[in-house]
Amino acid sequence: MKIDEKTDVNEKYFHNISSRERAIFEGAISMGALFHQFIGAPVSLKNAELLEKSIQSSLELQPCIKRVEVKISPDKLSEMNTEFDYVSLSGDMLDVRIYSEFDGKLALIRMEYLEDLRYPLMYVERIDE
Amino acid sequence: MKIDEKTDVNEKYFHNISSRERAIFEGAISMGALFHQFIGAPVSLKNAELLEKSIQSSLELQPCIKRVEVKISPDKLSEMNTEFDYVSLSGDMLDVRIYSEFDGKLALIRMEYLEDLRYPLMYVERIDE
Amino acid sequence: MKIDEKTDVNEKYFHNISSRERAIFEGAISMGALFHQFIGAPVSLKNAELLEKSIQSSLELQPCIKRVEVKISPDKLSEMNTEFDYVSLSGDMLDVRIYSEFDGKLALIRMEYLEDLRYPLMYVERIDE
Amino acid sequence: MKIDEKTDVNEKYFHNISSRERAIFEGAISMGALFHQFIGAPVSLKNAELLEKSIQSSLELQPCIKRVEVKISPDKLSEMNTEFDYVSLSGDMLDVRIYSEFDGKLALIRMEYLEDLRYPLMYVERIDE
Numbered sequence: 001m002k003i004d005e006k007t008d009v010n011e012k013y014f015h016n017i018s019s020r021e022r023a024i025f026e027g028a029i030s031m032g033a034l035f036h037q038f039i040g041a042p043v044s045l046k047n048a049e050l051l052e053k054s055i056q057s058s059l060e061l062q063p064c065i066k067r068v069e070v071k072i073s074p075d076k077l078s079e080m081n082t083e084f085d086y087v088s089l090s091g092d093m094l095d096v097r098i099y100s101e102f103d104g105k106l107a108l109i110r111m112e113y114l115e116d117l118r119y120p121l122m123y124v125e126r127i128d129e
Numbered sequence: 130m131k132i133d134e135k136t137d138v139n140e141k142y143f144h145n146i147s148s149r150e151r152a153i154f155e156g157a158i159s160m161g162a163l164f165h166q167f168i169g170a171p172v173s174l175k176n177a178e179l180l181e182k183s184i185q186s187s188l189e190l191q192p193c194i195k196r197v198e199v200k201i202s203p204d205k206l207s208e209m210n211t212e213f214d215y216v217s218l219s220g221d222m223l224d225v226r227i228y229s230e231f232d233g234k235l236a237l238i239r240m241e242y243l244e245d246l247r248y249p250l251m252y253v254e255r256i257d258e
Numbered sequence: 259m260k261i262d263e264k265t266d267v268n269e270k271y272f273h274n275i276s277s278r279e280r281a282i283f284e285g286a287i288s289m290g291a292l293f294h295q296f297i298g299a300p301v302s303l304k305n306a307e308l309l310e311k312s313i314q315s316s317l318e319l320q321p322c323i324k325r326v327e328v329k330i331s332p333d334k335l336s337e338m339n340t341e342f343d344y345v346s347l348s349g350d351m352l353d354v355r356i357y358s359e360f361d362g363k364l365a366l367i368r369m370e371y372l373e374d375l376r377y378p379l380m381y382v383e384r385i386d387e
Numbered sequence: 388m389k390i391d392e393k394t395d396v397n398e399k400y401f402h403n404i405s406s407r408e409r410a411i412f413e414g415a416i417s418m419g420a421l422f423h424q425f426i427g428a429p430v431s432l433k434n435a436e437l438l439e440k441s442i443q444s445s446l447e448l449q450p451c452i453k454r455v456e457v458k459i460s461p462d463k464l465s466e467m468n469t470e471f472d473y474v475s476l477s478g479d480m481l482d483v484r485i486y487s488e489f490d491g492k493l494a495l496i497r498m499e500y501l502e503d504l505r506y507p508l509m510y511v512e513r514i515d516e
Contacts, residue, residue: 013252017153021253024150025157029251032161037299039475040426042291047315054312057305061344084506086319088426091475119471122158123142124150166428168346169297171420176444183441186434190473213377215448217297220346248342271510279411279511282404286412287509290419380416381400382408 004063004102019103024124026064027100027109031122034059034096044086048072067099091120133192133231148232153253155193156229156238160251163188173215177201196228220249262321262360277361282382284322285358285367289380292317292354302344306330325357349378391450391489406490411511413451414487414496418509421446431473435459454486478507
């Protein structure tokens with residue numbers, strides 16, 4: 001049983017926020033987790049797809065997380081990869097979508113690297129009313 | 130200037146959520162970040178306080194984060210520390226409060242280890258109406 | 259080209275150690291890297307094999323690393339997994355072998371959790387004369 | 388008692404390598420650990436010194452590690468820090484020295500970012516005969 005299905009935990013710890021807020025909350029935790037768990041991992045064109053799948057499978061275990069889509073930019077990998085065979089995974093290579101849901105309310109949390117801000121921005125891309 | 134004060138970013142990326150939701154969102158990101166960045170770090174009674182301060186200072190840099198309080202349990206450190214001088218930081222040693230605010234709405238995000246669930250639960254401990 | 263094949267780097271930075279020492283050096287770096295990169299990742303019986311493969315593929319990119327074998331204990335996962343669907347990857351679940359080679363000298367670096375020491379010990383399991 | 392002073396562990400697991408090799412081994416583990424544990428941590432000019440101290444205190448707990456010196460480049464922080472108040476710690480900001488010793492043999496392990504290779508190279512800077 002996943003924690004988001006445990007009625008007692010929900011009643012005791014989450015009665016003070018709405019279903020929409022809960023979806024945002026859990027999706028945001030998972031996005032922060034994803035970034036700080038996997039940043040620094042050795043990556044190249046050879047293992048990028050396997051790493052994407054593994055990151056997805058890992059974060060999909062967390063409460064309320066329905067689906068995770070991770071894209072590691074092959075262009076960035078090629079570009080940075082001139083001298084050696086691999087680099088450390090960094091925020092500017094990542095594009096991530098996390099679909100989080102609680103009690104029928106779906107939130108889509110996005111992380112994308114904004115070149116003009118030089119910052120991997122995390123925001124709520126879509127949210128149920 | 131912190132990102133949460135950048136009017137253009139807020140208007141473009143965060144117009145679809147309320148101030149309360151934004152406070153929850155940013156606090157939750159930082160809690161997920163904290164856990165997955167620092168879990169595994171070598172720690173003992175000797176450096177626990179320094180590590181707490183350093184974790185706090187790091188997370189307080191993130192958008193909307195006003196204050197972070199990290200407590201690494203000295204009891205857990207003593208108990209696990211019998212054979213050697215240190216252990217890897219793990220979720221059952223941590224008690225964390227993150228105060229996150231956006232446009233006057235304050236959220237207090239908490240992580241505490243629940244012995245009966247054997248799980249470091251993250252939840253919203255207090256939230257402005 | 260991998261860094262361990264770059265003659266100029268080897269001559270400039272590694273002339274002061276033997277081939278055997280180089281194999282130990284690179285294998286040890288990768289073992290420390292593996293532990294501290296992936297500890298904390300959400301894992302369950304569902305994604306353990308994918309995570310193993312992904313960790314292997316990541317570390318095999320590093321200099322001198324010929325093969326990496328990662329085993330996440332299914333027993334530990336079952337045992338810790340009673341309340342929820344997943345746990346954070348920790349040192350006591352891991353058994354790892356890293357095969358590192360430089361100029362014909364092979365080192366096998368091992369990490370295994372020693373129950374009596376309550377410690378994930380890293381050591382050189384085999385080394386060419 | 389530190390693990391490197393435990394005679395039985397040393398005899399059982401480390402009899403097959405020399406004291407010099409042991410010093411290299413333990414220093415290399417700690418360098419790999421340091422990089423992959425702390426890369427990604429939020430950092431700015433405000434908390435760089437505290438983070439340096441905390442990283443040092445953490446790695447100095449590990450077997451055979453006598454001293455750790457971490458320098459986070461203030462120039463890199465200033466340069467990358469134009470848009471926001473902080474960045475994620477990355478390999479190109481770090482200069483690290485780890486002094487590792489076993490049974491009188493001292494190894495100095497270094498990590499420095501080599502601009503021409505665009506790579507944070509780890510090598511043995513000094514080693515006792």
